[in-house]
Structure formats: C-alpha cells, structure tokens
Amino acid sequence: MASHRRPKQPNQSYATVLTVTAAAAVVMSTQSASADPLPDPNKKGAEAQVDRLYEEATQATEKYNGAKEKADGLQKQVADLQETAARKQGDLNKLRGRLGSIAAGQYRSGGLDPSVQLLLSADPDGYLEKASDMDRLSARQAGALKLFLSQQRALQQQRSQATEKLGDLEDTRKELGSRKNQINGKLAKAQKLLNTLTAGERAKIAAKEERANRASERVELGNEGSASQRAASAFSAAKGRVGMPYVWGATGPNSFDCSGLTSWAFQQAGVSIPRTSQAQANAGTRISSMSALKPGDLIIMRSDLSHVGFYAGNGQILHAPKPGAQVRYESIARSGMPFMWGVRIS
Numbered sequence: 001m002a003s004h005r006r007p008k009q010p011n012q013s014y015a016t017v018l019t020v021t022a023a024a025a026v027v028m029s030t031q032s033a034s035a036d037p038l039p040d041p042n043k044k045g046a047e048a049q050v051d052r053l054y055e056e057a058t059q060a061t062e063k064y065n066g067a068k069e070k071a072d073g074l075q076k077q078v079a080d081l082q083e084t085a086a087r088k089q090g091d092l093n094k095l096r097g098r099l100g101s102i103a104a105g106q107y108r109s110g111g112l113d114p115s116v117q118l119l120l121s122a123d124p125d126g127y128l129e130k131a132s133d134m135d136r137l138s139a140r141q142a143g144a145l146k147l148f149l150s151q152q153r154a155l156q157q158q159r160s161q162a163t164e165k166l167g168d169l170e171d172t173r174k175e176l177g178s179r180k181n182q183i184n185g186k187l188a189k190a191q192k193l194l195n196t197l198t199a200g201e202r203a204k205i206a207a208k209e210e211r212a213n214r215a216s217e218r219v220e221l222g223n224e225g226s227a228s229q230r231a232a233s234a235f236s237a238a239k240g241r242v243g244m245p246y247v248w249g250a251t252g253p254n255s256f257d258c259s260g261l262t263s264w265a266f267q268q269a270g271v272s273i274p275r276t277s278q279a280q281a282n283a284g285t286r287i288s289s290m291s292a293l294k295p296g297d298l299i300i301m302r303s304d305l306s307h308v309g310f311y312a313g314n315g316q317i318l319h320a321p322k323p324g325a326q327v328r329y330e331s332i333a334r335s336g337m338p339f340m341w342g343v344r345i346s
Contacts, residue, residue, distance in 0.1 A: 046193055046196065046197055046201070047204075047205055049193055050190045050205075051322075051336075053186045053187070053189055053193070054186070054187075054190060054323045056186050057183050057187055057190070057322075057323060058257070058258065058322055058323070059302075059304060060182045060183045060186060061183055061248040061257050062257075062259060062277050062307075063179050064176065064180060064182075064248070064249060065259060067172055067175045067176045068176060068275070069276065069279075071169060071172040071173055071176060074165055074168055074172060075169060077165050078169060081158055081161050081162035082162050085155060085159050085162060088154055088158060089155060091151055092151050092155055095148045096148065183248055187323060190323070209324065209325060212328065212330065213243075213326065215330075216329040216330065219312075219314075219316055221295070221312050221313040221314050221316060222313040222314040223313075224295055224313050225295070226297075227294045227297065227346070228296070228344075228345070228346045230269050230270070230271050230345060230346065231269075231294070231295075231297065231346075232295070233268065233269035234262075234265040234268065234271065234296060235295055235296035235310050235312075235318070237264070237265040237268035237269060238262070238310050238327075239318065241256065241261060241264075241265075241327045242326075242327050242329070243326055243327060243328075244320075245325075245326050246258075246320045246321065246322060246323055246326060248323065251263060251264050256320040257320055258277060258307050258308050258319055258320050258321070259275060259276050259277045259280060260275075260320070261309070261319065261320045261327060262280060262308050262309065262310065263275050263280070266345065277306055277307055278306070280298055280300070280308050280343060281300045281340070281341070281343060282343075283298075283343055284298070284345040284346065285343070285344040285346065286341050287341060287343065287344055288341050288342075290332070290339055290342070292342070293311040293342045294311065294313075294344075295312055295313040296311070296345075297310070297342045297343065297344050297345075298310065298311070298342060298343040298344075299311050299317050299332065299339065299343075300339075300340045300341055300343060301317075301337040301338065301339060302337050302340070303338065305340060307321075307337055311342060312329055315333060316329045316330065316331060316332065317329070317330055317331075317332050317335060
C-alpha cells in the first residue's frame with residue numbers, strides 16, 4: 001500500500017553511511033586494473049571523472065549480468081542433456097542385453113544367425129539398412145534391432161547436443177571473465193583517482209552521499225496505489241531493502257546492483273522477471289509517459305537501458321544507483337540519468 005512517507009528501515013546496521021572510498025574497496029577484487037591510463041584529475045574535475053567511471057562500471061555490470069544469466073541457463077541445459085543421455089545409455093544397455101539373449105538362444109538351437117552376428121558387430125546400422133537382408137530376421141529380431149538402432153541414434157544426438165552446449169558454455173564463461181575484468185578495471189581507476197584527492201576532498205564526496213541518504217529518509221511519496229497487487233508486493237519488498245549497499249552482480253538479500261534489486265523484489269512477490277535491465281525493459285507493458293507511472297512500475301533509464309529501478313511515487317525512484325551508494329529514494333529529475341520508459345508488470 002502507498003504511504004505519505006517511506007517505511008522505516010528494518011535494519012539500521014545497513015543504514016550506516018558508506019563512504020565512496022570504502023565502498024569501492026568492498027566491490028573491487030584482487031585482480032589488477034586495466035592498463036588504460038588513469039584520467040587526469042585536473043582535466044574535468046576528479047569527482048566528475050569518478051562518477052563517470054562508476055557509471056561505466058554499472059553499464060558493464062549489466063552486460064556481465066546478461067552473460068551470467070546465459071551461463072546459468074546453459075549450465076542447466078548441459079546438466080539436463082547429460083542426465084537424459086545417461087538415462088538413454090541405461091535403456092540401451094538393457095536392450096543390448098535382450099539382443100544378447102536372442103543371440104544366445106539361437107546359438108543353443110544350432111548356431112548364431114549371421115544377421116545377429118552382423119548386428120553385434122561394429123556397424124549393425126549399416127547392415128540393417130540393407131533391405132535385402134531383412135528377410136533373414138524374424139519379426140521379433142527385426143523389432144528388437146530397430147528399437148536398438150533408434151535408441152542408439154537418439155543417444156548419439158543427445159551427446160552431440162551436450163557437447164555443443166558445453167562449447168557455448170565455455171565461450172560464455174570467457175565472456176564473463178572479460179566483463180568482470182572490465183568492471184574491476186573501472187573501479188580500480190576510480191579508486192586510484194580517489195587516492196589522489198586530499199582528505200578534505202574525499203570528505204566532501206562522502207558528505208554528498210550522506211546528504212543523498214538523509215534526503216531518502218525524508219522523501220514524500222504521496223499516497224497513490226500501485227497498478228497491481230504483484231507490483232505492490234514487489235515494491236514493498238524493495239522498500240525493505242533501503243540502506244543496503246550497492247555491489248555489482250549482487251541479487252540480495254543484503255546487497256544489490258540495480259537489476260538485482262528489481263528482480264529480487266519481484267521474486268519475493270512470486271513473479272519471475274529477467275535478470276538484466278535491458279531484458280526487464282521488455283518484460284511487461286511499456287509506459288511511455290512518466291505521468292502515467294504508478295508506484296511499483298519499473299523505470300528504465302539511460303539510452304542503452306543500463307539502469308532500472310522502481311517508480312516510488314511523487315517523481316521519485318527507488319533504486320540501487322551506483323558503487324559507493326546504497327539502496328535509496330531519489331528524484332528522477334535529479335538522478336542525472338535520462339528516463340526512457342516505464343514497464344508495468346501485471
């Protein structure tokens with residue numbers, strides 16, 4: 001349900017203000033930074049360059065998320081194909097045993113039929129395809145042979161598909177590594193740039209984040225209702241995460257990136273939506289006008305659709321904005337990101 005003020009944060013331990021330098025250290029891995037030259041802090045202003053690097057990192061994060069989602073899907077497909085292949089191999093082994101029994105019976109009755117000998121050879125398929133030889137087999141033998149060969153072909157196809165998917169999975173994992181290096185490179189350059197600032201300049205940036213967090217605590221949301229119960233439930237779940245830190249690639253419950261927050265919140269409402277902001281942009285009914293948005297609708301930001309959050313009412317967005325920040329409410333007009341469209345999940 002809508003309210004005049006945002007709900008009280010459920011866990012104050014997560015509401016502690018994270019300085020930009022500390023947050024950057026949390027999200028960076030031990031991997032080395034990119035060899036690209038560090039931006040010149042005197043050229044356009046250090047804070048503006050840090051913000052730009054963080055924006056580039058969040059854009060790269062959504063590409064990483066897309067590759068991760070693809071890798072997870074491929075991993076499941078490979079597991080399913082391998083499980084099916086194992087089951088088919090078991091069925092084939094049983095059928096091979098039946099054929100062995102037929103052969104043994106023929107041997108005891110006076111010799112092994114040449115047709116069965118050929119079946120049990122290296123190329124029974126080629127033999128069976130010779131229609132002129134089919135009259136050597138009894139109806140029982142022919143049926144068993146056909147079933148054997150059909151299952152053998154199915155098993156080979158299953159294994160071929162699994163091999164192909166494994167190749168796709170390996171390529172996707174390489175892409176994941178590349179995206180991860182790209183993100184860490186951006187964050188490392190931002191950290192190096194922050195390290196060139198004086199203590200006073202870093203304090204100024206931290207104070208700016210603190211003001212944004214305090215403004216989030218005082219935000220007026222209005223009392224407009226959501227378009228659906230599912231959207232209302234998802235929005236309510238997201239409200240309970242205010243104060244949690246932004247961490248790239250995170251999907252909750254105690255840290256998030258932008259699309260991680262929205263996908264997690266809808267999951268709490270029993271609704272599955274895609275993982276990335278680009279995919280979420282087409283997950284429901286498109287709302288072109290900002291004035292038509294209702295609380296709980298998704299808001300797609302930036303021309304490359306690399307940011308997403310919840311419309312919170314009264315011109316506010318609830319989102320996980322960037323490295324060094326936490327989940328919070330902000331004015332859409334002052335977010336610094338262009339509004340593209342809304343998405344209503346019914």
